Amino acid sequence: MNKITHEDIQVGEIANGLPLTIPVYRLKGDGTGPRVYIQANMHGAEVQGNAVIYQLLEQLQHQTLASDITLVPYANPIGCNQKSGEFTLGRFDPITGTNWNRMYHSHLSLVDSFVAEYLDSPLTEIKEQFSAALVQATQTLLDGPAYSINTGKRIALNLQCLAHEADIVLDLHTGPISSKHLYCPEYAKASACYFNIPHVLLIPNDFDGALDEACFCPWWALSDAYKKQGRDVPVLVEAFTVELGSQEKIDLTEAKADAVSLLSYLSHKEAVLDSPFKPQKMTRYACMLQDYLAYYAPMGGMVEYTAALGSHIKAGDTIANILRMERYLSEQPLHTITLDQDAIAILHFASASVNQGTELYKFFTNYFEL
Amino acid sequence: MNKITHEDIQVGEIANGLPLTIPVYRLKGDGTGPRVYIQANMHGAEVQGNAVIYQLLEQLQHQTLASDITLVPYANPIGCNQKSGEFTLGRFDPITGTNWNRMYHSHLSLVDSFVAEYLDSPLTEIKEQFSAALVQATQTLLDGPAYSINTGKRIALNLQCLAHEADIVLDLHTGPISSKHLYCPEYAKASACYFNIPHVLLIPNDFDGALDEACFCPWWALSDAYKKQGRDVPVLVEAFTVELGSQEKIDLTEAKADAVSLLSYLSHKEAVLDSPFKPQKMTRYACMLQDYLAYYAPMGGMVEYTAALGSHIKAGDTIANILRMERYLSEQPLHTITLDQDAIAILHFASASVNQGTELYKFFTNYFEL
């Protein structure tokens, strides 16, 4: 049975002066596989990833590991524990409003000088040295004056240090009420088929502060920069945001299925050897990020969501009824909302009460089979 | 077709000085039936009652009405619109924490002098005069100096004025994640069988600030006071809190079924005449309020709720699994929670993340068939 080790990493301090820590679990492989980093629950309400890490730990103990694997549940000790009514208000820093998953650091500025220095180095050296450079640059930020780093940045940088040590990064999230979907960098499209996830968002090389981007953007830019120098270097790291379903829910059975899905991908990448985990046969649909439609409530009201998540909507189909009882007599109290194009319903808002302009749904449009 | 009229009642002002209003819909009957008052959404996240009022209005237009019926959706214009993340944080005043449904006024102090004055009056006069006295006393509070009434009290008193004009009061609520259940005063037990609701909580004559209590407690006390004087006066008003299911959800089909349930009761009370609405055949279970068990989380953690709502639990059955991933190695990461007595699971907390002591479930214990 593989040994799991545990370490607590301090990522901040709360107002009473006590430390904020995150638990880090590690398994060691034989060193031949890609290093793996998996974290969960950066957004407070998105708890199911912790259950997936639980099921992964239960499985990984009994597998043949080629890779070192690091797993971090409860990645955000503030977001995890921030309640507002029954709800876990952990999507953004309650003080500033900043999304906890928009505070990672972009190390794109390292790319050009690195390519200049390692222009003709062998691939393994590039991989090793650039990874080390990313870790080092992140650590340097953390070692800067304490007054220069805000709360969320300090948490993010600590996690980023762990993530940059890996070749494969999986950041486990959920939507509000959501079907399973995967954020996948365009270059890693082929890998998407090894997850048991029917919906795949293909994202370009733009940094917007999230962990997956912080992890793959520099490597993607590195590949591009080598190309400009006439050398073909593949993108050496893969990073995904895995959207497991709905927030505020723990489902251990579903978590086991999702663990199997991740293990299928990890087996494909030969992080786990001789494993029984194979991808399920399913039609996988993909959508380019720019075609991922945010559909905002066209009016304020009380919403009945009628589009089944994961379902394929035809143009003209009803996606919601909006009830407005303030003016039952003078206005139409019930409004039928239709979509004007074909789409797959991926997620919807968690509450029936919406202001005009609340994000009601997100849809795959112009989707295609992967 | 019966005519519906609409009036907006001002119940306060917000910080920019604009009025807070509630919409009041009225239908008139032939005057022979008991007057009916129905409100919804006093707690902001409990929106389904608005859909039930919508379906009631759609039905009531086509019925033969003996009764005047007043319906108030969106009863709480602050709670309705108070968002915190995706969640509607409308259970309590966000400034003070006071539960919006604990601010009604107890008029028990009117009882003794009323009985002295109307000791030998005919029942109809008692009914008419005591109802008028309750309305009047509520209005007097509202007419007091503006500085003497806090925000929630002003909303509550305005609603209470409307409610005291009725002989039947239905306050539509929901639980967090919940099966349908009914708060029913003990004396009105027989009426509970006319609602299509399988779970009935029988509550004593204790005032704790809620609308149903504010409406029935004085009449119950009046009946008791007459009894002490040797006269048998029934409790002349019935008031219920109807728990429709889960919060943050609009389901128009379910709302229609619930409207039918309320119309069945109203038909029985001859508020609606010659109607097709009859109570469904079902086993109805009742539980005394003191046996309604609040089960608090025995530890902090991430909860998988395993007891189906409405299901009958046997002592020793598992009701939840609690996952704690901070100390996967040094402690048991997964805890199985069992209940030590037979019970019906009525509702559970809306989130998987709980502190030690968060209300996890509520159970009927010592329940019996009605």
Place this chain on the structure above:
Amino acid sequence: MNKITHEDIQVGEIANGLPLTIPVYRLKGDGTGPRVYIQANMHGAEVQGNAVIYQLLEQLQHQTLASDITLVPYANPIGCNQKSGEFTLGRFDPITGTNWNRMYHSHLSLVDSFVAEYLDSPLTEIKEQFSAALVQATQTLLDGPAYSINTGKRIALNLQCLAHEADIVLDLHTGPISSKHLYCPEYAKASACYFNIPHVLLIPNDFDGALDEACFCPWWALSDAYKKQGRDVPVLVEAFTVELGSQEKIDLTEAKADAVSLLSYLSHKEAVLDSPFKPQKMTRYACMLQDYLAYYAPMGGMVEYTAALGSHIKAGDTIANILRMERYLSEQPLHTITLDQDAIAILHFASASVNQGTELYKFFTNYFEL
């Protein structure tokens, strides 16, 4: 120099399973003085008490102590760390809305049987045994099934265990924007003159869930119960809520002055011996709790508070201007608010933005010199 000892007491667990603890500091006296318990920051934003405890610890190390003294800063580890925007939202449980200082337990039910058992016992035995009974009864509640105690109750009961071990209890709070004032049980009026606090609220023997009440009510009831049996037993415990000024502020100089104020009282009670701490000469004003006027905003708007806190208002004086810019042309945009009776302004709301019915001010009315 007196030795301070430190212990952490666990009072709960948060959602990630980590313990919630409070720090407990203790100094030992020679055993001849009344035992003292001082806590601070039960409400999250009311932080100044922590600074007072800091200054007390700095002083107490150098005093001659007759008493054992227990000091608890950060009494509420949830409230302390609950942020909402810049504000510390720690007045009530963010999940339920329940005021953290309304969850202590009333042990009034112990009184009658105690008096029956110890009717003729000497005073020292009564004191010792009743104190032990209170601690024991509190501990029994804590030792009950984990599922029976909610989050706030568990914190409160843990603190109450410490408090019932003492003969003098000081619960350090602040108002929103506030002058210094003292909640003093009526029987302890004479003691109020030993604090350097100009405003004293005299409160009756009614339990409403606060720590001071939980501590003195049973002893007051005990005294009353003995009186009914014809025996004169004084109230043997004193408990106060000390309102230090405004929330969200740390002022170390002011904290030192407040520490001196508390030490003056403790010297008078001979907890601290041969001390230099004497009460300041000042006129102290008292007000009965029923005359403590909550003045709610008579309209929604933006408030300029014009009554200086601690100032003596004459009937007709302006206490606030309320600006309403929504209808500058059609209504009066600026309203002058006057008070219709003489009063002392004690505290006002922390924000200029108020709904109609927000508590604007609290005033001493019918006040008198102590």
Place this chain on the structure above:
Amino acid sequence: MNKITHEDIQVGEIANGLPLTIPVYRLKGDGTGPRVYIQANMHGAEVQGNAVIYQLLEQLQHQTLASDITLVPYANPIGCNQKSGEFTLGRFDPITGTNWNRMYHSHLSLVDSFVAEYLDSPLTEIKEQFSAALVQATQTLLDGPAYSINTGKRIALNLQCLAHEADIVLDLHTGPISSKHLYCPEYAKASACYFNIPHVLLIPNDFDGALDEACFCPWWALSDAYKKQGRDVPVLVEAFTVELGSQEKIDLTEAKADAVSLLSYLSHKEAVLDSPFKPQKMTRYACMLQDYLAYYAPMGGMVEYTAALGSHIKAGDTIANILRMERYLSEQPLHTITLDQDAIAILHFASASVNQGTELYKFFTNYFEL
């Protein structure tokens, strides 16, 4: 006396379906002066701007107006009325966390084609046509499908329509606890001396979503684009964010002084003619935006802020004491925080309770006399 007109503009709808409106006040000048737009309270807690608009309206009625002037108090009807405890939680959308003042639209993309079309047009035509183009482009966004605009964007675009009609834009804000300061685009430095504001932040031509930037960036870029074509076109619009002091406060006297400050600037710009309003003599200090130091709390704790706002700090001066009472015995309980460079303290956090990484202060560094 100049006539004021009033219009309500709908900027959204809340969950109960009622409209969200903002009040718009207008005065007409003789048409010879620059058009002026002034708004306040985009952030909910920053209410003092409403009082400044009140005092401006009182003054402007009696002035000789060359300019049309539009004034909008309560610019954000959601933020204004969002309470969380006593605090007005109106800095960001409570659902998404997005800062309300980061949702304006950048029209930089209009610049190049405009310059191509109006390369040799006279200055007045450029001014008129580009202003019209900005209004038009904003309106086109608003006229897009309702589902394409989120809540904050809709509010922002409505305000932006009004602002693009003006040549001078003043957005009235406050800091948390703050001294007065002015955000001034670098090109308008000369104008900064006409406000009675001692601290001026000079900001570059970078768009970050705020109203002032949305208003001046396109004009600045236009000027740059003409320069590239060899034509010298000045920046024809001035836009400032005016930071009036501290949030959650109404001070009518101070508001009058600030109105006078704005009128001094407007008189200088000949929007108001023959007026008595002249800038005060004072030393004005400026700081480049990149030198505006955010100083984050180096540790969690309870903060005593000791740097007076507006004061000139020397390197090594104490700016705060941080109290940490959890480990009074084992750690240093009181930490003195010093700044390692000369600076002017401009604002600090509104609460004493801070996490590690909470923004404690903002400082002007490398400041200079204007």
